[in-house]
Amino acid sequence: MAGEDDDNDHTALTGQIKEKLIRSKQLWAEQGRLLTGHADPRHANRLPPGQKEVKNWPVLDLGRQPDIRPEKWHLRVRGLVENPVLWTWPEFTALAQEEFESDIHCVTAWSRYDNHWCGVSSRAILDIVKPKPEARHVEFHAYDGYTTNVKLEVFAEPDVLLATHWDGKPLPRDHGGPVRVVIPHWYFWKSAKWINRIEFTAEDRPGFWEVRGYHNEGDPWKEERYG
Ligand SMILES: Nc1nc2c(c(=O)[nH]1)N[C@H]1C(S)=C(S)[C@@H](COP(=O)(O)O)O[C@H]1N2
Numbered sequence: 001m002a003g004e005d006d007d008n009d010h011t012a013l014t015g016q017i018k019e020k021l022i023r024s025k026q027l028w029a030e031q032g033r034l035l036t037g038h039a040d041p042r043h044a045n046r047l048p049p050g051q052k053e054v055k056n057w058p059v060l061d062l063g064r065q066p067d068i069r070p071e072k073w074h075l076r077v078r079g080l081v082e083n084p085v086l087w088t089w090p091e092f093t094a095l096a097q098e099e100f101e102s103d104i105h106c107v108t109a110w111s112r113y114d115n116h117w118c119g120v121s122s123r124a125i126l127d128i129v130k131p132k133p134e135a136r137h138v139e140f141h142a143y144d145g146y147t148t149n150v151k152l153e154v155f156a157e158p159d160v161l162l163a164t165h166w167d168g169k170p171l172p173r174d175h176g177g178p179v180r181v182v183i184p185h186w187y188f189w190k191s192a193k194w195i196n197r198i199e200f201t202a203e204d205r206p207g208f209w210e211v212r213g214y215h216n217e218g219d220p221w222k223e224e225r226y227g
């Protein structure tokens with residue numbers, strides 16, 4: 001997975017890929033685990049169907065957590081945009097910071113309310129890079145080799161951001177620090193941790209979980225867990 005991506009140079013990955021966990025999540029997808037059959041498309045409830053509220057914040061990833069020193073960190077935004085960029089850490093943190101409040105909904109059935117985020121909004125990024133009219137999809141790449149995909153209009157929602165802070169503190173490394181994506185209206189697998197590349201494309205490119213049985217969209221109120 002990593003290795004095919006030159007952006008991953010110089011990054012120490014600690015931990016082992018959790019092959020068993022990946023297989024069991026794939027099996028859940030095949031079996032349609034956790035589906036209630038009671039979609040809530042009008043958001044009558046704050047808690048989406050089949051979810052349980054938790055007060056802690058579980059850590060979920062493929063098992064290899066990159067340790068990125070600020071001087072090595074960068075974020076590339078490229079593809080079908082007028083102005084591709086390559087931000088270093090000082091450049092990225094000099095962009096306008098905004099604050100956001102949102103709930104997390106993980107496909108493994110936990111939800112965590114009232115997360116306070118700080119970071120750079122997707123709208124600010126769109127204003128800078130200016131997607132071309134042909135751009136329809138967004139693909140996220142992370143330092144651990146993870147990928148995930150959303151439609152451009154999903155990325156452009158007003159509460160989507162690249163978060164550097166959570167509850168007033170720098171985002172912890174195990175939750176994707178220094179910078180992760182936050183897409184509050186979708187299951188959390190769409191919110192790539194340790195982001196290092198955002199690619200705008202005409203065609204859709206399903207990501208790590210999307211090719212392993214997860215839904216291509218991911219609306220929790222429609223129970224778009226598996227597809
Ligand atoms: N880079 C990266 N981002 C990732 C993942 C991953 O393995 N690597 N896992 C996804 C999944 S499946 C979930 S549920 C959330 C978990 O985020 P958390 O550990 O902060 O709760 O991160 C998502 N983003």
Ligand SMILES: [Mo]
Pocket residue numbers: 060106107108188189
């Ligand atoms: Mo997940």
